[in-house]
Amino acid sequence: MYAYRAPPLPAAPPVRLVPMVTSQDRAVFASLRVLPDQAGFVASNAESIAEADEMPWCVPLGVCDATNGGVVGFVMHALDPDEGRRWIYRLMIDARFQGRGFGRAALRATLAILDRLPRSERVMLGVDPANLVARRLYAAEGFVETGEMLGDELVMRRVLQR
Numbered sequence: 255m256y257a258y259r260a261p262p263l264p265a266a267p268p269v270r271l272v273p274m275v276t277s278q279d280r281a282v283f284a285s286l287r288v289l290p291d292q293a294g295f296v297a298s299n300a301e302s303i304a305e306a307d308e309m310p311w312c313v314p315l316g317v318c319d320a321t322n323g324g325v326v327g328f329v330m331h332a333l334d335p336d337e338g339r340r341w342i343y344r345l346m347i348d349a350r351f352q353g354r355g356f357g358r359a360a361l362r363a364t365l366a367i368l369d370r371l372p373r374s375e376r377v378m379l380g381v382d383p384a385n386l387v388a389r390r391l392y393a394a395e396g397f398v399e400t401g402e403m404l405g406d407e408l409v410m411r412r413v414l415q416r
């Protein structure tokens with residue numbers, strides 16, 4: 255008899271998620287950009303930060319490379335006040351830093367925060383059906399498609415671990 259061992263998860267570089275405290279933080283993270291052909295997949299960070307100003311249940315966080323403090327991306331999670339579900343509203347890695355594991359690391363760091371918050375039995379997100387890189391990443395990190403649509407986006411859900 256062999257005990258089943260889950261395959262090892264791919265390694266991800268260390269990241270630090272930082273709050274948007276000063277106007278300088280906001281400007282730095284707002285300046286990050288995805289590739290031109292990804293622009294339809296995610297709102298600009300400036301729009302997301304402005305949205306968070308209007309909607310206090312949104313938590314915008316900058317993603318920094320923990321090894322050197324460099325600014326690499328942006329994520330925003332939220333507790334929807336109407337339906338009470340937690341969401342990851344945004345995840346992006348600047349085009350210059352994509353493909354190095356930061357997206358996966360930022361997603362895992364966000365899930366680690368959500369795991370510790372109340373009312374986080376599960377977390378939802380919406381993804382463009384054409385965004386195959388993001389869909390594969392989310393599936394690999396335990397998200398499943400729910401069959402729901404939110405506008406043009408597929409809704410995915412992950413059960414959080416406690």
Ligand SMILES: CC(C)(COP(=O)(O)OP(=O)(O)OC[C@H]1O[C@@H](n2cnc3c(N)ncnc32)[C@H](O)[C@@H]1OP(=O)(O)O)[C@@H](O)C(=O)NCCC(=O)NCCS
Pocket residue numbers: 264288289292295296344345346347348351352353354355356357358359380381382385387388391
């Ligand atoms: C989706 C996104 C956050 C991933 O970030 P990233 O730092 O590039 O991703 P990682 O380096 O952590 O890689 C995660 C997986 O995606 C794969 N991947 C990343 N970029 C890829 C590309 N251009 N083509 C194919 N696969 C790619 C990696 O190979 C890895 O898969 P693997 O572990 O099976 O090899 C980033 O591509 C992005 O910001 N896209 C634009 C915004 C967006 O679509 N956000 C999601 C909205 S729902």
